[in-house]
Amino acid sequence: MSQLANDTRVFKINPKIDVQNVRFENRYGFILAGHLYLPENFENGKKYAAIAISGPFGAVKEQSSGLYAQTLAERGFVTLAFDQSMTGESSGDRRNVASPDIFVEDFSAAVDFLGSQKFVDREKIGALGICGLGSHVLTAASIDVRIKAVATSVMYDMAESMWDGLNHSKTEAQRNKEKEYLAQIRWEEVDKGAQVGGYHELPFDENGNPVRSNKLLPEELPEGADPVTTEFFNYYVKRAYHPRSINSAHIWDATSPWGYYNFPLQQRIEKITQPKLIVTGAKAHSRYMAEEAYERLTDPKELVEVPNATHTDLYDQMDKIPFDKFEEFFKEKLK
Incomplete structure (x- = not known):
């Protein structure tokens, strides 16, 4: 001590x-x-x-x-x-x-x-x-x-939110796309010999494709941000920022959902x-x-x-x- x-x-x-x-x-x-x-x-x-x-x-x-x-x-x-x-x-x-x-x-x-x-x-x-x-x-x-x-x-x-989405919003089609995305991430890590960052609760764009990012929360809150993002931003980026916090300054390893899918x-x-x-x-x-x-x-x-x-x-x-x-x-x- x-x-x-x-x-x-x-x-x-x-x-x-x-x-x-x-x-x-x-x-x-x-x-x-x-x-x-x-x-x-x-x-x-x-x-x-x-x-x-x-x-x-x-x-x-x-x-x-x-x-x-x-x-x-x-x-x-x-x-x-x-x-x-x-x-x-x-x-x-x-x-x-x-x-x-x-x-x-x-x-x-x-x-x-x-x-x-x-x-x-x-x-x-x-x-x-x-x-x-x-x-x-x-x-x-x-x-x-x-x-x-x-x-x-x-x-x-966390397992439920990764697999089923917030308020049970994730579709089977999105889950299948996420499996393809996770497989692609693993090949990228093999080829690069380095980790790839990504969301632990995977969002999808307007075309239904997985969204990528190297930071969990933005430095500035975009106009029209949803209430949940706004709430997390106000805590992790504003009133409780810490440079070692994933939520404040980093992002999860993109393969993180892998374990939660298999072992809820x-x-x-x-x-x-x-x-x-x-x-x-x-x-x-x-x-x-x-x-x-x-x-x-x-x-x-x-x-x-x-x-x-x-x-x-x-x-x-x-x-x-x-x-x-x-x-x-x-x-x-x-x-």
């Missing part, structure tokens, strides 16, 4: 909360980069409840997950915000590749790390996934019973026996994904829909993120 140097977090820092740079390994050999937050008035010799936190999909620990980690540390938890494998400061020779299996494993590796700390009670470890990492954390909890309580915030099913997330979430808290925004474009997951979950479970909150409101708007509910849930379920 070490103290943060060259602190690049994009939210308001609480100087009373000790945060440390940490590194830990997952079972595939990737070295994950994390920020470990210790509660105010931390006591040596005391055993604390702990929460592993990651997301949104394509973000870094200096963005939303760090804000969640700091706020829950203010409320008495040891928290760990971390970058997924191959993203941010985590290792991986190939960069910005998304993988359902590896990203799910990253949560279990975070549990490994937290449980190895002498000040963490292994029987009181929870996990929280934001946005697309919400679907990964539920998948992790379906097998990793060391996660004693699991929560999501504006949960987004949340296949066995009905089997999660641990307590579950699903939080979403009443105005979030992802709301239906959270509701669909909630319907599949078994008791004990709770759904909270925040009035007048959009998807990215629950990334960083302190007057809308229901931290009282998260605190109540984890304190009750990890006691």
Whole structure:
């Protein structure tokens, strides 16, 4: 562990909360980069409840997950915000590749790390996934019973959105074209000997052909941009820009949908026996994904829909993120 140097977090820092740079390994050999937050008035010799936190999909620990980690540390938890494998400061020779299996494993590796700390009670470890990492954390909890309580915030099913499109909008013809596109991308990478960047949720032009790009979001928002693009732009490019964030400054490896097509997330979430808290925004474009997951979950479970909150409101708007509910849930379920 070490103290943060060259602190690049994009939210308001609480100087009373000790945060440390940490590194830990997952079972595939990737070295994950994390920020470990210790509660105010931390006591040596005391055993604390702990929460592993990651997301949104394509973000870094200096963005939303760090804000969640700091706020829950203010409320008495040891928290760990971390970058997924191959993203941010985590290792991986190939960069910005998304993988359902590896990203799910990253949560279990975070549990490994937290449980190895002498000040963490292994029987009181929870996990929280934001946005697309919400679907990964539920998948992790379906097998990793060391996660004693699991929560999501504006949960987004990445496998479903890649395969079926937002609001189930993708056609079979588009899926077939995407398969051809992914095959072409792989040949390009073979021939170039280098990665090719591209969208993880593939858009199509007016002629029905896949759209290419080397950056996820533009530097300037085009006139007439749709509400979802506008919302993500205002968070990642404007108020929470970070140079290591895929969503702020880069784009995913174009082959990223490959794994999600073959190995969809949340296949066995009905089997999660641990307590579950699903939080979403009443105005979030992802709301239906959270509701669909909630319907599949078994008791004990709770759904909270925040009035007048959009998807990215629950990334960083302190007057809308229901931290009282998260605190109540984890304190009750990890006691």
